[in-house]
Amino acid sequence: MRSKAKTVIIGGGIIGLSIAYNLAKMGEEDIVVLEKSYLGSGSTFRCGSGIRQQFGDDANIQMMKRSVEIWKNMENELGYNVEFEQGGYLFLLYDEEELKTFERNVKLQNKYGVPSRIITPEEAKEIVPLLNTDGVIAAAFNHTDGKANPFKAVFAYANAAKKLGVDIYEYTEAKDIKVEDGKIKKVITDKGEIETGRVINAANAWAPLINKMAGVPVDIPIHPYKHQGIKTEPFKIGEINPMIVSFKHDGVYMTQEANQGGIIGGYALKYGPTYDITPTYEFLRGVSYRFSQIIPALKYLNVIRIWAGYYAETPDDNAAIGRINEVDEFYIAAGFSGHGFMLAPAVSEAIAELIVDGKTSKPLWFYDPYRFERGELREQAVQMG
Amino acid sequence: MRLQEHPIIDFTKRRGRKVTIYFEGKPIEAYEGEPIAEALHAAGIRVLSYTPKLNRPRGLFCAIGKCSSCLMVVNGIPNVRTCITLVEDGMRIERQRGLQPLPKNVKSPRWKDAEKKYGDIIVIGGGPAGLAAAIKAAENGAKVMLIDENPILGGQLVKQTHKFFGKREQFAGVRGIKIAEILAKEAKDKGVEIHLETSAIGIFQEGDQKMVAAVKKNTHLMEFYGKAVIVATGAMEKMIPFKNNDLPGVYGAGAIQTLMNTYGIEPGKRVLIVGAGNVGVILAYQLLQANVEVVAIVEAMPRIGGYFVHAAKIRRLGVPIYTRHTILRAEGKEKVERAVIAQIDEKWKPIPGTEKTFDVDIIALAVGLRPSVELLHQAGCQLVYVRELSGYVTRHDKRMETTVRGIFVAGDSSGIEEATTAMLEGKIAGLSAALLVGKAKPAVLEEIKKYQDDLNEFRSGPFGQHILKGIEKVMIHD
Ligand SMILES: Cc1cc2nc3c(=O)[nH]c(=O)nc-3n(C[C@H](O)[C@H](O)[C@H](O)COP(=O)(O)OP(=O)(O)OC[C@H]3O[C@@H](n4cnc5c(N)ncnc54)[C@H](O)[C@@H]3O)c2cc1C
Ligand SMILES: Cc1cc2nc3c(=O)[nH]c(=O)nc-3n(C[C@H](O)[C@H](O)[C@H](O)COP(=O)(O)OP(=O)(O)OC[C@H]3O[C@@H](n4cnc5c(N)ncnc54)[C@H](O)[C@@H]3O)c2cc1C
Numbered sequence A: 001m002r003s004k005a006k007t008v009i010i011g012g013g014i015i016g017l018s019i020a021y022n023l024a025k026m027g028e029e030d031i032v033v034l035e036k037s038y039l040g041s042g043s044t045f046r047c048g049s050g051i052r053q054q055f056g057d058d059a060n061i062q063m064m065k066r067s068v069e070i071w072k073n074m075e076n077e078l079g080y081n082v083e084f085e086q087g088g089y090l091f092l093l094y095d096e097e098e099l100k101t102f103e104r105n106v107k108l109q110n111k112y113g114v115p116s117r118i119i120t121p122e123e124a125k126e127i128v129p130l131l132n133t134d135g136v137i138a139a140a141f142n143h144t145d146g147k148a149n150p151f152k153a154v155f156a157y158a159n160a161a162k163k164l165g166v167d168i169y170e171y172t173e174a175k176d177i178k179v180e181d182g183k184i185k186k187v188i189t190d191k192g193e194i195e196t197g198r199v200i201n202a203a204n205a206w207a208p209l210i211n212k213m214a215g216v217p218v219d220i221p222i223h224p225y226k227h228q229g230i231k232t233e234p235f236k237i238g239e240i241n242p243m244i245v246s247f248k249h250d251g252v253y254m255t256q257e258a259n260q261g262g263i264i265g266g267y268a269l270k271y272g273p274t275y276d277i278t279p280t281y282e283f284l285r286g287v288s289y290r291f292s293q294i295i296p297a298l299k300y301l302n303v304i305r306i307w308a309g310y311y312a313e314t315p316d317d318n319a320a321i322g323r324i325n326e327v328d329e330f331y332i333a334a335g336f337s338g339h340g341f342m343l344a345p346a347v348s349e350a351i352a353e354l355i356v357d358g359k360t361s362k363p364l365w366f367y368d369p370y371r372f373e374r375g376e377l378r379e380q381a382v383q384m385g
Numbered sequence B: 001m002r003l004q005e006h007p008i009i010d011f012t013k014r015r016g017r018k019v020t021i022y023f024e025g026k027p028i029e030a031y032e033g034e035p036i037a038e039a040l041h042a043a044g045i046r047v048l049s050y051t052p053k054l055n056r057p058r059g060l061f062c063a064i065g066k067c068s069s070c071l072m073v074v075n076g077i078p079n080v081r082t083c084i085t086l087v088e089d090g091m092r093i094e095r096q097r098g099l100q101p102l103p104k105n106v107k108s109p110r111w112k113d114a115e116k117k118y119g120d121i122i123v124i125g126g127g128p129a130g131l132a133a134a135i136k137a138a139e140n141g142a143k144v145m146l147i148d149e150n151p152i153l154g155g156q157l158v159k160q161t162h163k164f165f166g167k168r169e170q171f172a173g174v175r176g177i178k179i180a181e182i183l184a185k186e187a188k189d190k191g192v193e194i195h196l197e198t199s200a201i202g203i204f205q206e207g208d209q210k211m212v213a214a215v216k217k218n219t220h221l222m223e224f225y226g227k228a229v230i231v232a233t234g235a236m237e238k239m240i241p242f243k244n245n246d247l248p249g250v251y252g253a254g255a256i257q258t259l260m261n262t263y264g265i266e267p268g269k270r271v272l273i274v275g276a277g278n279v280g281v282i283l284a285y286q287l288l289q290a291n292v293e294v295v296a297i298v299e300a301m302p303r304i305g306g307y308f309v310h311a312a313k314i315r316r317l318g319v320p321i322y323t324r325h326t327i328l329r330a331e332g333k334e335k336v337e338r339a340v341i342a343q344i345d346e347k348w349k350p351i352p353g354t355e356k357t358f359d360v361d362i363i364a365l366a367v368g369l370r371p372s373v374e375l376l377h378q379a380g381c382q383l384v385y386v387r388e389l390s391g392y393v394t395r396h397d398k399r400m401e402t403t404v405r406g407i408f409v410a411g412d413s414s415g416i417e418e419a420t421t422a423m424l425e426g427k428i429a430g431l432s433a434a435l436l437v438g439k440a441k442p443a444v445l446e447e448i449k450k451y452q453d454d455l456n457e458f459r460s461g462p463f464g465q466h467i468l469k470g471i472e473k474v475m476i477h478d
């Protein structure tokens, strides 16, 4: 392992890896990524693969608009097919109040050029003929939303970063960070020490522990909650293209994988704060019930996999992204709740701009890590779970 | 074709009521109690599905629900494991062509609570290990529930028409099928609650209880609650690489036994067997018993691994055994028509010019088994790869308890051995579980000790040394 680096990124999930790639792309050298287990092992490999621009606030919509542009071009840029498919996101709406909220959101999304729209239950059924539209009064649909393969996305970013000279160390855990007079001196790992002047905390569910190592004096409340997902056996591809969401059914979401044909999805049941990730029967049964209410034919499918992972939650479900003033050259990008996978391309670009250029045109202010301490919570991010 | 005559089993008595099933619209005669794939085989149908990407034909392979090679569309529902789903009168069966659409216009299911069963100990698997465990636990006063996904109790035993080796008290000299009957009867007599055609799908911790979720007859969910779980799920057949090894007619040895010894169906006309270990050699003998021609056995090792008496018998009956040979490829359109073998050198490379071609309709793979550890893995038990035990196995202690408190393991699922050791491990697991749930008296510790000694004695031979080396790698010492 090297003993010196200009930048040490802690966390080998989609956020840490995409930051490493974007920094290197902007000409930064001497970058190291530390991952205590294998790449993607935190939340990224356990996510539901969904990518959407249908948020309810200006910042997330803008960030996601940029992200989707990058996702669309990712195969070109990183030289690897990450199976990004624009099957759309279809929110099923069951009452006037829900409809009103979504009408407002659609208007805001349209303002930024996201082509979402409110459609009738009949139109929804045309998009997904297997859908049970009983009780559905309308739906919000955006055909440029979609999904990508988290496994492939991680490897695409990791390989592209390596090609640009980034060193990635798996099974290497950051144990401590030495700071003197407000300046970072080194990162101590279980495999040795690395002298460095810059640390990026991309440890998501474990981010508070990294903050503590560096003595970050700001309170950034990020807590790990256990959320789960399932995958079914495959059936004819193309029958359920969009990610279907129903808040009426406790935030259930599901889509058919573009390449393999199984359904993946979950719902809002959560446990915690906890670092336990044992899957539960309560979830298995709860998710089967909700899936089969929305797509009745799913009752014939076998579940072939169930797993759990973390939503690293903040009080407003928005991440903490930015520079920490009290520790020179310490950055954080963590606490992504249920939408860190989709946001990674734009977030990493913004962080790299902030570090290299000293500023970014993207609305990173929205994710200000100091907002909690100031009591300035954002509007709750739209999310399932 | 069905077997009309068999020296050991009278199938005409065993078969159930005649029913009619429809294969791609064509009526086919079948018997109640028979799985779909087996009935189709009897009617000469080998191709059950086509693969999604390369559109390759696929047929039966394991016949015990463990490989997904037999998925078909049954009454409009895709992905049905037809090798363990029983025929019903009027059933509509279609070949599965790639990924199938889901049925249209389906109503949302009526959702009610799963059927719940309560007891002390849940045993998963009704082979010799599971049955022995259930009997011992019930004998000591525990309420035992045993579930098995096959329609018949006995596991691998129900296919063994030969007389077993081993110690007298371990049923030496008794035919496998008979041992299965004896154990099944004893379990019932001792009050073990038995659920057949019930697949365990997961082991969960619910409060201070263990809960095994299971699906009965592919349709309804059941929940079994208890304080301990014994996993005795046996093993599944291994596959080896050769060209066209997925051609219908390349069958696992166990599948061939299931066809002929359990359901009285002629597996084929001419068979090439790959592997001259115990299973391969016994299979050859059983095929001859059922009047099926065995053209040869090929074995990559320089020596025959199977019991000498069996091998000698096979040779006397005129079946050549080619040691230091391997199978190069299967040939045929949509199903096996020929097999090509060749001699191999010290580096296991085929020697050019030594190829031999046999006209066969079945290639039987008897190349070993691997433990079925999926449920143990799901339940969080620590797994390790141990070559001597033929695959991934869970760590366990001398009383067969795994790294998860209250979950025990026994039989082939703890490492591939034999029925004798499976039963001994089952007894130990059954008694230990009964102790854990507070039913058995501490005096059973002595009985446990006795079975542990029996196991040691049994494993003291040269083959056992190998196993002992493997067990040492998984054993948790106090
Ligand atoms: C069930 C489920 C469904 C989800 N669905 C979606 C979805 O559809 N769309 C979406 O956008 N998001 C979804 N998410 C959220 C998404 O998974 C996360 O927001 C995203 O993966 C966060 O990426 P990350 O790189 O920040 O975190 P992680 O992938 O968790 O990466 C952090 C890494 O840091 C490592 N680490 C921690 N401490 C140390 C240390 N001391 N030293 C070295 N390494 C360390 C960890 O091992 C980990 O690999 C879902 C999450 C779950 C659980
Ligand atoms: C050809 C042949 C000849 C043999 N000859 C001999 C011999 O002469 N002497 C000897 O001692 N041994 C012999 N054996 C070996 C012996 O048959 C096996 O070692 C023994 O049957 C293993 O017992 P078991 O109970 O562990 O597993 P099995 O007998 O395989 O039983 C496992 C059971 O678990 C059930 N099951 C699996 N998964 C699930 C699930 N998820 N839910 C519900 N049920 C499940 C299966 O349906 C099955 O009934 C022979 C084996 C073969 C194949």
Ligand code: FES
Pocket (backbone or CB within 6 Å): B059, B060, B061, B062, B063, B064, B065, B066, B067, B068, B069, B070, B071, B081, B082, B083, B084
């Ligand atoms: S699962 Fe049916 S043949 Fe293997």
